[in-house]
Amino acid sequence: MITVSPANDVVGAFIDGVQVASCSNEELSIIRQAYADHAVVFFRDQELTPDEHIGFAKRWSRINVNRFFTPVETHPVIAEVCKESDQTQNIGQEWHTDHSYDQVPAMGSMLYAREIPPIGGDTLFASQYAAYEALSDGLKKTLHDLKAWHSSRHAFGVNAPMANGEGTLFSNPEAATQDALHPVVIRHPLSGRPALYVNPDFTLHFDGWTPEESAPLMQQLWGHAVSDDFTYRFRWDVGSMAIWDNRALQHRALNDYHGHRRLMHRITLEGEPLEAFTD
Ligand SMILES: O=C(O)CCC(=O)C(=O)O
Ligand SMILES: [Fe+2]
Secondary structure (H helix, E strand, O other): EEEEEOOOOOOOOEOOOHHHOOOOHHHHHHHHHHHHHHHHHEEHHHOHHHHHHHHHOOOOOOOOOOOEEEEEEEEEEEEEEEEEOOOOOOOOOEEEEEOOOOOOOOOEEEEEEOOOOOOOEEEEEEEEHHHOOOHHHHHHHHHOOEEEEEEEEHHOOOOHHHHHHHOOEEEOOOHOOEEEEEOEEEEOOOOOOOEEOOOOOOOEEEOOOOOOHHHHHHHHHHHHHHHHHHEEEEOOOOOEEEEOOOOOOEEEEOOOOOOEEEEEEEEOOOOHHHHHHHH
């Protein structure tokens, strides 16, 4: 029988008793409800071929093909999130929200573990509902009126260190040319709840403020948003899967397993434009 158990009090839930590749519509609606309630859901021991991964993703939404990640050769709608044993950088080592650099950011990501180092390689998730809630009423009010610019240029563009260094991590730097404007506090499309929406990887500065003027408050928010109190740390096994909601959390992949290979398959789910939360 399918069960849902919260990972901790703020973010994440484990879902047991189901194989996502063959789940019923009723089980899928339980999974989707848990995703809406907990922002990220974790599964263990999933047997999932690339075709089944794609089939499951399509039951959620259209697939958004990430233009910077290396595609799986046989199934190019799946992105390969891989660190080879001789590489030193990994994907997602800074706190971030996937695709916040798009004007219509991805709803979520489905990450499936194929090869895991013997130790390390955990992923951290931070609730941006909890981060917002913990702010003072005064700062909350100020942030309701602000928007911020997000970009992929500095992370994936032609001058980005990662684009030029280790060739296999990212591709298509010439596609990193657009910026996107989003509210700093969004009304979450599923829950209607306010969530903080700035992240240190892709957010540049507040709209109408210079980068210099933005930096002190932006850095304070970035630090606050990922306080331990708002996070859960997930340990992967081969066959584990996580499905997270980019509008409700930030995440970060620890890079603490040098000398070992880690291989994940990711499908990114299409999202919708974000609206401001205004009391
Ligand atoms: O490898 C991971 O644990 C997560 C990497 C990442 O940030 C992503 O796939 O979006
Ligand atoms: Fe990510």
